[in-house]
Amino acid sequence: MKTPSTIAPAKGKLGVLLVGLGAVATTTIAGVFAIRKNLAQPIGSLTQMGTIRLGKRTENRSPRINEFVDLASLDDIVFGGWDIFEEDTYAAARTAGVLEPGLLDKVRKEMEAIRPMSAVFDQRYVKRLNGPNVKKGKNKMDLAEQVISDIRAFKAKHKCTRLVMVWTGSTEVFMKQGPVHRTVAAFEKGLAKSDVAIPSSMVYAYAALKEGIPFANAAPNLTADVPAMLDLAAKTGAPLAGNDMKTGQTLIKTIIAPGLKARMIGVKGWYSTNILGNRDGEVLDDPESFKTKEESKKSALDYIFQPHLYPELYKDLSHVVRINYYPPRGDNKEGWDNIDIVGWLGYPMQLKINFLCRDSILAAPIVLDSALFLDLAKRAGMHGIQEWLSFYFKAPMHAPEVYPEHDLFIQLMKLKNTLRHLMGEELITHLGREYYD
Numbered sequence: 001m002k003t004p005s006t007i008a009p010a011k012g013k014l015g016v017l018l019v020g021l022g023a024v025a026t027t028t029i030a031g032v033f034a035i036r037k038n039l040a041q042p043i044g045s046l047t048q049m050g051t052i053r054l055g056k057r058t059e060n061r062s063p064r065i066n067e068f069v070d071l072a073s074l075d076d077i078v079f080g081g082w083d084i085f086e087e088d089t090y091a092a093a094r095t096a097g098v099l100e101p102g103l104l105d106k107v108r109k110e111m112e113a114i115r116p117m118s119a120v121f122d123q124r125y126v127k128r129l130n131g132p133n134v135k136k137g138k139n140k141m142d143l144a145e146q147v148i149s150d151i152r153a154f155k156a157k158h159k160c161t162r163l164v165m166v167w168t169g170s171t172e173v174f175m176k177q178g179p180v181h182r183t184v185a186a187f188e189k190g191l192a193k194s195d196v197a198i199p200s201s202m203v204y205a206y207a208a209l210k211e212g213i214p215f216a217n218a219a220p221n222l223t224a225d226v227p228a229m230l231d232l233a234a235k236t237g238a239p240l241a242g243n244d245m246k247t248g249q250t251l252i253k254t255i256i257a258p259g260l261k262a263r264m265i266g267v268k269g270w271y272s273t274n275i276l277g278n279r280d281g282e283v284l285d286d287p288e289s290f291k292t293k294e295e296s297k298k299s300a301l302d303y304i305f306q307p308h309l310y311p312e313l314y315k316d317l318s319h320v321v322r323i324n325y326y327p328p329r330g331d332n333k334e335g336w337d338n339i340d341i342v343g344w345l346g347y348p349m350q351l352k353i354n355f356l357c358r359d360s361i362l363a364a365p366i367v368l369d370s371a372l373f374l375d376l377a378k379r380a381g382m383h384g385i386q387e388w389l390s391f392y393f394k395a396p397m398h399a400p401e402v403y404p405e406h407d408l409f410i411q412l413m414k415l416k417n418t419l420r421h422l423m424g425e426e427l428i429t430h431l432g433r434e435y436y437d
């Protein structure tokens with residue numbers, strides 16, 4: 001046993017601030033309320049249901065993760081957030097149509113009490129939306145200061161000891177890193193000049209990081225993944241995670257692809273298409289927002305298959321991703337994957353996957369887990385990119401000198417070994433020779 005890291009206790013209330021109170025956010029909030037009341041189980045949440053093996057297999061030590069590390073209890077979470085629409089989270093959850101009205105009515109009072117704070121929003125970055133609950137300010141710095149005031153007022157009102165912010169807002173248009181994102185000084189000048197290269201999501205991320213608050217990006221936008229934000233996070237001691245939650249088709253991709261590669265099965269083509277009818281689908285119907293999503297979705301296979309190491313198997317892989325907005329399906333997305341694979345002596349085979357999923361049902365436990373683990377990271381004094389949380393993201397943030405890890409099973413090992421390391425337990429290597437020597 002090594003010395004455990006010093007971790008401040010999870011005492012008092014944890015404020016979870018969600019930017020964008022749409023399908024994902026309201027499913028997370030209603031879910032936590034329902035679980036607190038024992039109306040449902042936290043299925044899909046590693047922090048609530050997962051266990052962690054400690055020591056040798058013969059020791060039979062596998063505590064629950066939330067008993068092994070000190071995480072905020074669900075009873076101690078207070079939710080808040082911003083949206084461009086004025087409806088409370090009960091009404092927003094009814095609009096999103098993910099959860100049954102019967103369940104929502106049982107948590108109605110708590111949901112109605114959460115009303116969105118007015119948003120920082122500019123239609124330039126999300127073309128298909130517009131709403132009335134929007135802040136006015138003389139420039140983007142002024143808007144960031146208003147968000148900081150909101151954060152402080154929320155913390156005081158709800159007597160929170162700690163806060164976490166997660167962007168659960170719409171996917172913004174595709175943007176590339178530019179000069180204004182290089183340093184904190186350039187970024188702050190850019191805020192004062194309302195530089196167009198600073199989308200709304202960055203204004204929130206800046207406000208959170210300036211306050212030393214952990215920040216996660218559940219969407220694929222270029223938000224906190226720029227040097228200026230990383231420098232700011234280092235200065236204020238804020239942990240960061242992102243980008244774009246790994247749910248639905250990409251989750252399945254990162255489960256199947258490592259298996260094919262492990263057995264040296266070649267892949268010639270991977271065609272993925274989705275139909276989706278919720279507001280997210282509507283936003284992604286705009287080519288500029290879709291481009292952001294497409295880039296995030298496409299990167300996983302390249303990194304998992306490592307075509308530079310296995311050119312015979314993966315060099316000419318044709319990877320196509322499509323999302324079509326189809327209103328009748330609402331949040332119940334349907335995805336099809338056709339995978340053209342190659343076996344022994346080059347013989348072709350095909351694999352077809354038809355996933356009838358519920359997007360926000362897969363996303364909610366991830367929002368919860370990321371918030372709880374980021375709060376743990378903050379209390380453990382870990383700041384900057386939390387690569388061990390790659391497990392939750394489609395396009396994981398990573399240090400510039402390493403490639404991102406996309407393989408779900410390596411990601412899980414990294415996550416659990418980080419927890420073991422934090423608690424001074426031996427890391428698990430799976431060598432296991434001692435049982436046979």
Ligand SMILES: NC(=O)c1ccc[n+]([C@@H]2O[C@H](COP(=O)([O-])OP(=O)(O)OC[C@H]3O[C@@H](n4cnc5c(N)ncnc54)[C@H](O)[C@@H]3O)[C@@H](O)[C@H]2O)c1
Pocket residue numbers: 019020021022023024025082083084085096119120121122126129131168169170171172200201218219220244245246247248278279280283359360362363
């Ligand atoms: N559902 C999933 O499984 C999943 C998976 C990965 C990523 N995502 C991403 O998560 C995000 C949320 O998805 P959703 O299904 O909840 O979408 P949604 O459209 O239901 O909710 C997004 C909310 O964000 C609000 N919003 C947009 N810009 C805002 C701003 N600047 N400030 C405050 N609020 C703002 C919108 O009004 C809307 O209510 C999307 O970017 C989506 O791509 C979702």
